[in-house]
Amino acid sequence: MSSYRRAREAGACYFFTLVNHQRLPVLTDAPLRAALRRSIERVRVQHPFIIEGWVLLPDHLHCL
Numbered sequence: 001m002s003s004y005r006r007a008r009e010a011g012a013c014y015f016f017t018l019v020n021h022q023r024l025p026v027l028t029d030a031p032l033r034a035a036l037r038r039s040i041e042r043v044r045v046q047h048p049f050i051i052e053g054w055v056l057l058p059d060h061l062h063c064l
Helices: 030-048
Strands: 016-019 054-056 059-061
Touching: none
Parallel strands: none
Antiparallel strands: 016 059, 054 059
């Protein structure tokens, strides 16, 4: 099992990138984008966070 280092600081801002399997351009599909937004909102209910900005591209997204 991998051991990940996690930096946690109250009030900190984090940048991350998510890349889908095989970099297929699935994020061009409107229903899939809507499902992604719904999933993010469900997580925010349990673990509150703010999205300062994001860039959604056909095969990945960047989030701050």
